[in-house]
Structures are given as C-alpha cells and as structure tokens.
Amino acid sequence: MRRTDPEGHGPVRYGPPLPDDGLPVLPELSAVLAAAAAQGGSEPVGGGSGLLDAACGYWARRGLSAGPERVVAAPGAPSLLLALTAALGGDVLVPRPCAAWWAPYARLLGRPVFHVATPAECGGVPDPYALLETVRRVREEGGDPRLLVLSVADDPTATVAPPEVLHEAVEAAAGEGLHLVSDETWRDTVHAPHDTMWLSPAEMLPDRVTVVTDLAGALLPPGWPAAIARFPEGDVGDGLHARVLDVLTALGARVAAPVAAAACYALPEPAPVTDRVGAAVRLHARVAAAAHTAVVSAGALARPPQAGRHLYVDLGPLRSALGAHGVGDAQDLEEFLAARLGMPAPGGHRFGDDLGALRVRLSTGALLAGTNGELEECLSSTTPLELPHVHRALITLKSVFDDLRDDAQRWEPPR
DSSP, X not given: OOOOOTTSSHHHHHOOOOOOOOOOOOHHHHHHHHHTTTOOOBOOTBOOHHHHHHHHHHHHTTXXXXXXXXXXXXXXXXXXXXXHHHHHOSEEEEEESOOTTHHHHHHHTTOOEEEEEOOTTOSSSOOHHHHHHHHHHHHHTTOOEEEEEEOSBOTTTOOBOOHHHHHHHHHHHHHTTOEEEEEOXXXXXXXXXXXXXXXXXXXXXXXXXXXXXXXXXXXXXXXXOOEEEEOOSHHHHHHHHHHHHHHHHHHXXXXXXXXXXXXXXXXXXXXXXXXXXXXXXXXXXXXXXXXXXXXXXXXXXXXXXXXXXXXXXXXXXXXXXXXXXXXXXXXXXXXXXXXXXXXXXXXXXXXXXXXXXXXXXXXXXXXXXSOHHHHHHHHHOSOGGGSHHHHHHHHHHHHHHHHHHHHXXXXXXXX
C-alpha cells in the first residue's frame, strides 16, 4: 500500500479487506457453487425466499427471531451499510478504531463521520461517556448524529465486548435517540465460545438495532460476496427496511445466483460447514495466541485476541527503535513491517486511529500461507504450530519483533 492522504479517497482505494482465513474452500461449498454455475442470473433485490428463510433460521438459532419481511440479503456487508447510511440520514458515529470499510461509505454519501474513543477493556464499542460528549459537541456545532455503528466481536482489535460494557454503550446511545447498526460478521469466530459471554445489541434494544452479518466472516470465502441484515420490529424497522430496499435497487445490488446457492447451503449450518468453521476457529485462535505472545514478549502492546483472524498491535513502546529505521507514523510502520514480514500489515490509520500512533493489524491467515495440502494439514493437525511452514512464519514474526526490542534497548538513554 502506498502512502495516501488519510482523509482523501486514497484510504478507500487502498483500504485493507476483511482478514482472509487463508484456507482452501470447503469442498461441499465448491460443489454447490459449481452445480449452480450455469445460472447466469441473480437473486431479486433483497434476496429470494430461499435465501431469506435460511437467514431467518440462522438468526433464530442465535436467539434473534425474525420473519423474512424483516431480513434483506445483499452482495456483501458494505452495500448494506451504504444503504442503511443513506436510508437513515444524519451524521455517523463509529468507535476508534473501527473496521476499515465503515467510514468510507458515509463519506461517499457526504455524511460527516465522528470517531468515539473505546473503553480500556475492548474495542468495537464506544466508551459511553465519550459517546455522550461527542453527541453533545456535534449537536452544539449544528450536526445531526443519528447512526452508531459498533461490533461486539471486533475488527480490527479482535476483542469481544463484555456484556456490561456493551450495555452501558447501548444505554447511552438509546438515551440520545441513535439508531444502532451491529456488525456481527465475526460472532461465529469467537475463540473460546464456551467461556465468552456474547450478547447482541439487538437483544438489549430490539426496536432500534439493525444487525448486519457478512458471510465472509465464517461461512463463505471473501470472494463470494453475500451478507444479510435483520431489521427491528415496528414502524421504524418497517420503514428502514423499505428504504434500504430502495437504495439496493438503485445500486443494482443483487446476490449472484451461484453465490446465493452457496449461502443457502451454508446458512442452515450443515455438519460439513460447522465442522470446518470449528476447525478454522481453533486453528486461528492458536496462531493468534502465538503471535500475541511474540509481539508482547518483544515489548509491543496488544489485547489478547478473542475473535476473528487478526490482532491489533501498538508498537508505541518501540518507537525509538522504529525511528532509527525511519518509521515515524502508521504509514511508515505499515510499509516497514510488510517488507520484513512478507505479509500485509495495514496501519492503524486505515481503521480511524491517529496517523501518528504506531499501530497495525496483523492477520493470522497470512501466517498460514502454504500449499492446499499444507493448509488442509493445518486444519487436521493437533499441533498446527509445529508444522514447518507455520513454524517458519511464526519464527519470522518473532525475529522481526525481537530485533526491534533489542534495538530499543540499545537506544535507551543511560540511567
């Protein structure tokens, strides 16, 4: 990624994609897609009945019941967020940091985006006091905040918001009359699901939360774009559902028929899908934990990853060593680490963090890079970190960060 103006259109064109799982496509999914490949058409705008019924079943199993009249499907979560932002109007609030694709869609519509600090425990949700202060300030300056986007299982920080932290943020947002979009793309990738309490904002504030899930989080490959949205009950939800369909129609945002067939297979979660999801989550959890140990041991800061296929690293404590290599901001850091690690390392400025903060998101999928046979072995192995290609990648990661730690110690002033 080349250096770009953080506030210009460059971050849109050069923004990092969702972290890939780095694994071969599930054979059963490939077979479904291949069988539907002769279908050159697409689903109706918003999704056909089969896809919507499958989405309803998916959410019902997670305690979020909905009829097909409250569900919409689209070719990826970005088109849904764009449609929701257009339909709701007003200014947009997001946590700092947040998923790289959230803010650009509001800016494309000419909507102001305001970043809100997150609490110490997690990313993905705003600190309630910072949220209230931001809303107050925006309104005093003539703004019209209407939409808050948040994520319980977060990209980029890989954290899961504790229920009490989420409740405070949702309560603050409700008190200010905000509509919430809960991005739940990563909810099925929680590393320790039996030890992690998960609550959706839609359970806390059922009449003002729209849930969006990109199936690339756990169920489909990222190159097969499909996402679903669940709207709240009542007049607010009905009106928003209708306006979103209007926007999707104007965009021509339809799910391709072969991709819809794959989604209809994956959403009911048959055994091959659940087995693959479980194996992939366990694999990425192990790799993320090893990567976290490597970066923290070198003196960098990172919350322990709890979900997804990534971790978010703050190299501020190693600033002196990085400065000796000409690294002064997140863009420099992105280029420096990408060259030395041989993998993408998007800087924190891609996620709304300050350009001057030395933060990056590292993806575990890149640490698995290998042949299809090696990747399949990763899924079945009881000791995937000891496989040669994974071991080499982790050693490289550790060496790069250890070298920075050693450089930082040499640059420390004498006491």
